[in-house]
Structures are given as C-alpha cells and as structure tokens.
Amino acid sequence: MIIRLFVWLAWWRRAASALFGRRKTIYVGDRIDEYRSLWSTAAAGIGAEFTPLAHEIWEVRSGDRRTRISNDLVQFDDPVILDLAGDKSFCYELAAGLGVPTPEPQTFGRAELGRV
Numbered sequence: 001m002i003i004r005l006f007v008w009l010a011w012w013r014r015a016a017s018a019l020f021g022r023r024k025t026i027y028v029g030d031r032i033d034e035y036r037s038l039w040s041t042a043a044a045g046i047g048a049e050f051t052p053l054a055h056e057i058w059e060v061r062s063g064d065r066r067t068r069i070s071n072d073l074v075q076f077d078d079p080v081i082l083d084l085a086g087d088k089s090f091c092y093e094l095a096a097g098l099g100v101p102t103p104e105p106q107t108f109g110r111a112e113l114g115r116v
Contacts, residue, residue, distance in 0.1 A: 029056075029071075036058065
C-alpha cells in the first residue's frame with residue numbers, strides 16, 4: 001500500500017510539473033543585468049568608477065587600481081592566483097614578508113606523514 005502511495009505521488013508530481021510548468025533553470029547569462037547592478041552599486045559604495053567594457057564585462061577602477069569582472073567571475077578567479085592561494089607555504093611567507101603576524105608554519109613531505 002505504501003509503495004503504491006509513493007508511486008502515485010511521484011506520478012502526480014511529474015503530471016503537475018508538466019501541467020503547470022517547471023521552474024526554469026537560471027543561467028549566469030540570464031542574470032547579466034543583475035550582476036551589472038550588483039557590481040556598479042558596489043563600485044559606487046567604495047567611491048570607484050564602474051566602466052562597461054562589453055555587454056557582460058566591466059572594469060572597476062579606484063585611482064591606479066583596477067579589476068575586471070565578467071558577471072560572477074572576478075580576476076581573483078584566475079587559475080594562477082588560485083594555485084598560489086592554495087600554496088599555504090607561499091601564503092605564510094608572503095604574509096610574514098608583509099609584516100602580518102602568523103603562527104610558525106610547518107611543512108611536511110609525503111615521507112613524513114607519520115610524523116604529522
């Protein structure tokens with residue numbers, strides 16, 4: 001009896017979706033205006049200049065600093081930047097070089113996993 005109920009509920013859900021329409025999947029390309037508004041508002045909030053470079057690519061400039069944005073992608077998403085951000089030893093050295101207080105890092109090789 002319970003199995004029949006679940007089968008009936010699944011059938012009803014499919015029928016209702018077909019009859020009343022499903023919620024449309026929203027893609028990044030469907031949200032260009034939303035992203036443009038978000039980034040232009042953020043730029044204005046920090047006193048930066050927002051400049052469209054193409055339909056879905058913009059530049060935010062503040063003095064001699066700038067970054068380019070494509071909808072939900074920023075230059076921080078660059079694969080090289082992400083690789084560097086994932087290199088904890090590099091990040092510790094960079095932070096220490098900038099005078100940012102950090103705990104003493106410890107780096108281990110694969111042969112030292114037992115010690116870790």
